[in-house]
Amino acid sequence: MSFVEVSNVWQAYGDRSILERVNVAIEEGEFISIVGASGCGKSTFLRMLLAEETPTKGTIRIDGGEPAVEPNPERGVVFQRYSVFPHLTVRENLVAGEGFATFWGRLFGVQRRAAVERADEMLERIGLNHVADQFPASLSGGMQQRLAIGQALTAKPRVLLLDEPFGALDPGTRLRMHEFLQELRAETNMTVFMVTHDLEEGFKLGDRCLVFDKPRWDPHDPGRYGATITYDFDARNNGIPFQTTKETENVVHAATA
Amino acid sequence: MSFVEVSNVWQAYGDRSILERVNVAIEEGEFISIVGASGCGKSTFLRMLLAEETPTKGTIRIDGGEPAVEPNPERGVVFQRYSVFPHLTVRENLVAGEGFATFWGRLFGVQRRAAVERADEMLERIGLNHVADQFPASLSGGMQQRLAIGQALTAKPRVLLLDEPFGALDPGTRLRMHEFLQELRAETNMTVFMVTHDLEEGFKLGDRCLVFDKPRWDPHDPGRYGATITYDFDARNNGIPFQTTKETENVVHAATA
Amino acid sequence: AAEEKTEFKLAWSIYVGWMPWGYLEDSGIMGKWADKYGIDVEIVQINDYVESINQYTAGAFDGVSATNMDTLSIPSGGGVDTTALIIGDYSNGNDAVILKGEGTLEDLKGASVNLVELSVSHYLLARGLDTVGLKESDLDSVINTSDADMIAAYATSDVKSVVTWNPLVSEITGSNPDATVLFDSSKIPGEILDLMVVNTETLADNPAFGKAVAGAWYEVMALMAAGDEATLTAMAEASGTDLAGYKAQLAATEMFFDPADAVAQTQSSALPTTMTNVAEFLFDKGILGEGAPSADFVGVEYPDGSISGDAGNVKFRFDATYMQMAADGAL
Amino acid sequence: MRLMNHFPGRPGAVALAMLPFVLVLAAYAIGSDIRLTANPADKLLPAPGTIWDTAIRLFTEPDRRSQEILLWNDTFASLARLLGGVAISALIAMIIGMAIGILPYARSGLSGFVAVLSMVPPLALLPILFIVFGLGEVSKVVLIVIGITPFMTRDLSQRVLDIPREQFVKAQTLGASTWVVALNVVLPQLLPRLISNVRLSLGSAWLFLIAAEAVASNVGLGYRIFLVRRYLAMDVILTYVIWITLLAFVVDWLLKTISRKAFPWLEAGL
Amino acid sequence: MRLMNHFPGRPGAVALAMLPFVLVLAAYAIGSDIRLTANPADKLLPAPGTIWDTAIRLFTEPDRRSQEILLWNDTFASLARLLGGVAISALIAMIIGMAIGILPYARSGLSGFVAVLSMVPPLALLPILFIVFGLGEVSKVVLIVIGITPFMTRDLSQRVLDIPREQFVKAQTLGASTWVVALNVVLPQLLPRLISNVRLSLGSAWLFLIAAEAVASNVGLGYRIFLVRRYLAMDVILTYVIWITLLAFVVDWLLKTISRKAFPWLEAGL
Numbered sequence A, B: 001m002s003f004v005e006v007s008n009v010w011q012a013y014g015d016r017s018i019l020e021r022v023n024v025a026i027e028e029g030e031f032i033s034i035v036g037a038s039g040c041g042k043s044t045f046l047r048m049l050l051a052e053e054t055p056t057k058g059t060i061r062i063d064g065g066e067p068a069v070e071p072n073p074e075r076g077v078v079f080q081r082y083s084v085f086p087h088l089t090v091r092e093n094l095v096a097g098e099g100f101a102t103f104w105g106r107l108f109g110v111q112r113r114a115a116v117e118r119a120d121e122m123l124e125r126i127g128l129n130h131v132a133d134q135f136p137a138s139l140s141g142g143m144q145q146r147l148a149i150g151q152a153l154t155a156k157p158r159v160l161l162l163d164e165p166f167g168a169l170d171p172g173t174r175l176r177m178h179e180f181l182q183e184l185r186a187e188t189n190m191t192v193f194m195v196t197h198d199l200e201e202g203f204k205l206g207d208r209c210l211v212f213d214k215p216r217w218d219p220h221d222p223g224r225y226g227a228t229i230t231y232d233f234d235a236r237n238n239g240i241p242f243q244t245t246k247e248t249e250n251v252v253h254a255a256t257a
Numbered sequence C: 001a002a003e004e005k006t007e008f009k010l011a012w013s014i015y016v017g018w019m020p021w022g023y024l025e026d027s028g029i030m031g032k033w034a035d036k037y038g039i040d041v042e043i044v045q046i047n048d049y050v051e052s053i054n055q056y057t058a059g060a061f062d063g064v065s066a067t068n069m070d071t072l073s074i075p076s077g078g079g080v081d082t083t084a085l086i087i088g089d090y091s092n093g094n095d096a097v098i099l100k101g102e103g104t105l106e107d108l109k110g111a112s113v114n115l116v117e118l119s120v121s122h123y124l125l126a127r128g129l130d131t132v133g134l135k136e137s138d139l140d141s142v143i144n145t146s147d148a149d150m151i152a153a154y155a156t157s158d159v160k161s162v163v164t165w166n167p168l169v170s171e172i173t174g175s176n177p178d179a180t181v182l183f184d185s186s187k188i189p190g191e192i193l194d195l196m197v198v199n200t201e202t203l204a205d206n207p208a209f210g211k212a213v214a215g216a217w218y219e220v221m222a223l224m225a226a227g228d229e230a231t232l233t234a235m236a237e238a239s240g241t242d243l244a245g246y247k248a249q250l251a252a253t254e255m256f257f258d259p260a261d262a263v264a265q266t267q268s269s270a271l272p273t274t275m276t277n278v279a280e281f282l283f284d285k286g287i288l289g290e291g292a293p294s295a296d297f298v299g300v301e302y303p304d305g306s307i308s309g310d311a312g313n314v315k316f317r318f319d320a321t322y323m324q325m326a327a328d329g330a331l
Numbered sequence D, E: 001m002r003l004m005n006h007f008p009g010r011p012g013a014v015a016l017a018m019l020p021f022v023l024v025l026a027a028y029a030i031g032s033d034i035r036l037t038a039n040p041a042d043k044l045l046p047a048p049g050t051i052w053d054t055a056i057r058l059f060t061e062p063d064r065r066s067q068e069i070l071l072w073n074d075t076f077a078s079l080a081r082l083l084g085g086v087a088i089s090a091l092i093a094m095i096i097g098m099a100i101g102i103l104p105y106a107r108s109g110l111s112g113f114v115a116v117l118s119m120v121p122p123l124a125l126l127p128i129l130f131i132v133f134g135l136g137e138v139s140k141v142v143l144i145v146i147g148i149t150p151f152m153t154r155d156l157s158q159r160v161l162d163i164p165r166e167q168f169v170k171a172q173t174l175g176a177s178t179w180v181v182a183l184n185v186v187l188p189q190l191l192p193r194l195i196s197n198v199r200l201s202l203g204s205a206w207l208f209l210i211a212a213e214a215v216a217s218n219v220g221l222g223y224r225i226f227l228v229r230r231y232l233a234m235d236v237i238l239t240y241v242i243w244i245t246l247l248a249f250v251v252d253w254l255l256k257t258i259s260r261k262a263f264p265w266l267e268a269g270l
């Protein structure tokens, strides 16, 4: 059995079908990029992986466990924005990551000191030790996202879910974030799902690249049929090379400005 | 005499010097990219070109005229955001561009019909005719910026000022906007100033690329000295090729995330 | 629901004839008398007169200072069986109809009058209009005006005539030489009675309460009758005026310093007529409640046992017992 | 599952929404019953049935004396005052707010003054109002105006300052004069704010209206409530309170609907 | 140059800011003078000098009867009621607002009810309040609470809903329970809103306080104004009005300062 098992998942809002018959199996440690046209249901799929929503049909299991009904520390997440707590300093954001699981939501005494130490290590790793005592609002977008990723990792999630994590960053920063993410991956070998608008980014970072699209289309009622996984590319250096997949762009009609 | 003459311009806020001894002469029809570290005064320079602010010392003249004291239709502008009027539809935004110069700020009768016609031509040109009756908020970022540029052009400015016009767009859209801007330029041969964070973009689009930086630095009082133009590259295809200028990146310390 | 108890609360509001209530509490005279009968009586001042009666009606107090008219309409009309323990005074010029400039009551025809609607002022106006054969419907309108703002209202050019009470009357006539008093309560003596009314059941179950209050009250009355400067000054200041001002107001008030006078007023044969008049006025204004089938829906009992109104629904009793005890020196 | 992730179903949500109203009604009915058992003529908490009868009577039966239905007279008089006062306030707040937001000179001169004005307790100034504006309709409307205008002005001027400066610059590069900026850039964007502002201020406006009517009047909802307070006619007071609540709710809802219909560009974003 | 681009210099700005105050003062002085010339005993608009003398007397001379300075007694009594009422309202609004914002069940059950409650005119309920809560301090505080809590609750629950859902999800992925989300995510972000909310509500709170003190009290700023209103002692009234304005201003300023000091993360953005 695979690590993450998505079996026959459907999702509909009211009578608008968003996703249908989504089946996919993911091995532990894989980096999955998810691309597709705007509004096709990528974030919806991620929300179901996160258990923020439950599918109308089908199940999602991690490591063979029961389908989750709500977000839990098994799944870490980073959104495009608002993934860190604005009222906590950078260091506190990381310490909070550990403390939230306790009754009072904060650590005291020895535990706290240990958590602060671990937070400082993490800060070193994500290169934010020089701004440890600043508030997120005074950080650049790239720094905020690094913090968000670091914070997600403090809870030691089994899968990490990223929804266009670099969508709001400028190109230079984006490149540095790619490097950062690749380094982190090399260290931890996490299982990652990353939604992106940018096909290039998806192929650069992912081991596999899932393409969501509507296989059926009713011109009189666009909301009738949902999207599903239409392509499942091997995107590793030694898989299908990037250049030859360029032509899929038309199939996917991704990235329409 | 050159078309735009910036002579010995200084700008200071309180006792913080931002820009000092800025001198540059620009010919009609040139596309000037402006790059530099964050906070070095690029936008300030643009605001002075726009006459939104007056320099503490020195003058800026267009076509030998008197230095302007406030923004006027000679200078068109597009900001990173908020450059279009959210309460007007796309078409009305363009019509308003012509009407604002009248007493009531709107055109009536024949004049209005003529303006609507011209607006529709412009919509065609900027590829927004299919959303003519929508409000800007329902447009994507790229479409909004195309509208902003189109609107700026309706007043037939002598220089067009762009402050990171594509800073908030995702990479795909950004590329299409580059093409759009280049096409427009080819048609009109405007004089353009464009501030950008992205060195690559600056060199790709500009005929000349001005680099702002502090030539002097007082470690005890960082606000003491202002920035000025430290490099003035010829960026045309037949000028200094892009590759060889890459090494200036360290000089400029541009794009720090 | 009343039974024997030892703690009692009285409410009062500022008015020339009721100032002794405040003095009773402040001077400790009430405490002295309460101790004598082994009970505790607290006297609480409330700014808003209507609110004090409402509070009494709702059961928050055992007694309240009120006029005969408001007693009939609010507690008695509201089913709270109420006894007039003490008749303190009747208004003898304290309430007045005032016109700007020269004129007579007839001139009010077609005019509008500012007053506190449904109050004794309203009643006074109705009685005044009666004397010249006019009715309220002959006026242009009556405009309800808060007593607190009556003086400011009089100062505006909109207002031509007002009906109000002291100290507002003397304030207006004093500072406006052109003000003419068209009609005042001295023309209807004994009709506007200022009472201390208490819950009938409470009084019946606790005669000591009645005795203590009556005793204390008439001790102060004696001080006032003797013109005790300290006492009068204290009352004057508490009512926001000075000794001279307070004395002027007292002049327009027929205080029953002597309990025998109060007993006489209570037993007066004119009282049933007055109460019937009042009841008719209230019924005419709809104040007795929509459930009231007629003006005599509430019964009023007099010291001699006679009853005006509905004998099956006696909710207002004039009882001279305790005043008589005071007169007899039996307290 | 965490409490925050539990969602009531559709019928459950409706039942839940009714619940507090039912509870309040039940509490009232019980309280009323207890008092009425003790004293059947008690006026303080009339039985719900009595209130209902009174309400029917108030809404349908004309007054004996004037042959008019007082409740409707009161309603029209009060609404006219309220809407008049609010409209005038809105106009003044709009003009001053725009001046403060657009013109640096007006900003220097007026913003401090308006801030201080908004702290003055208007009720305490009633006597002066009477003298200056008389006891008629004007003074009631003026009390509302004085009561809510400073606050509205403060808020609206802040809203103007919240409009991105970029738009002002852009308008100028299109040749707009100060006047055109005010008329074509600021005004249309301020109107929806004005409406939400009016919605916010209506509560205070009702307060001032009731206070003014309590002081000097012969018709109006506030007048009636304070008049019948003289004989503790709680059935009438409660009918009027519920009626005022309903009116306030309807006015609020109307404004919300107008705002949504009239300013499509505000919602176009999503 | 366009009017909107004219900026007053530093001294000009100060002079402009003073101007409206000076004008109001001058208008008052002239009006007062006209009335006093016509009738030297006029009480409505006492001369500024008279007001000044009265103010000095009120602030320094003890009352003959009680040997206490009434103005200070009034101030302390009123401030205690005001702050008590506002504090209780804030607490209630905070708790219910958080419940509505965080728990779907509370949202279904309470948000409609609170919306309706916020439309009820509290002044009309005064008689009931006094009966239920007596005439002591409690009823005054309760009037303030009833008057401002529904509005505060509505606003605060909206603020909770404005917190990006992303943060709620993120907190849950870090293992936070509903309680921890409320305590560590929502509460700290709500506090600055609470303060601006309190600042907004203080105006109404003063109104309700003054109204309650007018009905049943024997000390307090509103009581004193109400008491002397009968004698049209405008010198006392105006002194009290100015004093209340000043107090309101200081309280507002304090809250603003606290907010700025206590929540550095709000301003860290710029």
Ligand SMILES: Nc1ncnc2c1ncn2[C@@H]1O[C@H](COP(=O)(O)OP(=O)(O)OP(=O)(O)O)[C@@H](O)[C@H]1O
Residues within 6 Å of the ligand: A013, A018, A036, A037, A038, A039, A040, A041, A042, A043, A044, A045, A197
């Ligand atoms: N809670 C919801 N209720 C109703 N419709 C929803 C809901 N969430 C999402 N949708 C709809 O479902 C569709 C898919 O949304 P989703 O956010 O998953 O798209 P996406 O692929 O992430 O798009 P984008 O690239 O723009 O982020 C959209 O049409 C959206 O309007």
Ligand SMILES: Nc1ncnc2c1ncn2[C@@H]1O[C@H](COP(=O)(O)OP(=O)(O)OP(=O)(O)O)[C@@H](O)[C@H]1O
Residues within 6 Å of the ligand: B013, B018, B036, B037, B038, B039, B040, B041, B042, B043, B044, B045, B197
């Ligand atoms: N009106 C002003 N008053 C005071 N300081 C200002 C003002 N405008 C800008 N500054 C300061 O001047 C400096 C230059 O600002 P400017 O916006 O021109 O930088 P920039 O090069 O455009 O930076 P970025 O790349 O971040 O847009 C900054 O330090 C800024 O804080």
Ligand SMILES: [Mg+2]
Residues within 6 Å of the ligand: A042, A043, A044, A163
């Ligand atoms: Mg998405």
Ligand SMILES: [Mg+2]
Residues within 6 Å of the ligand: B042, B043, B044, B163
């Ligand atoms: Mg800039």
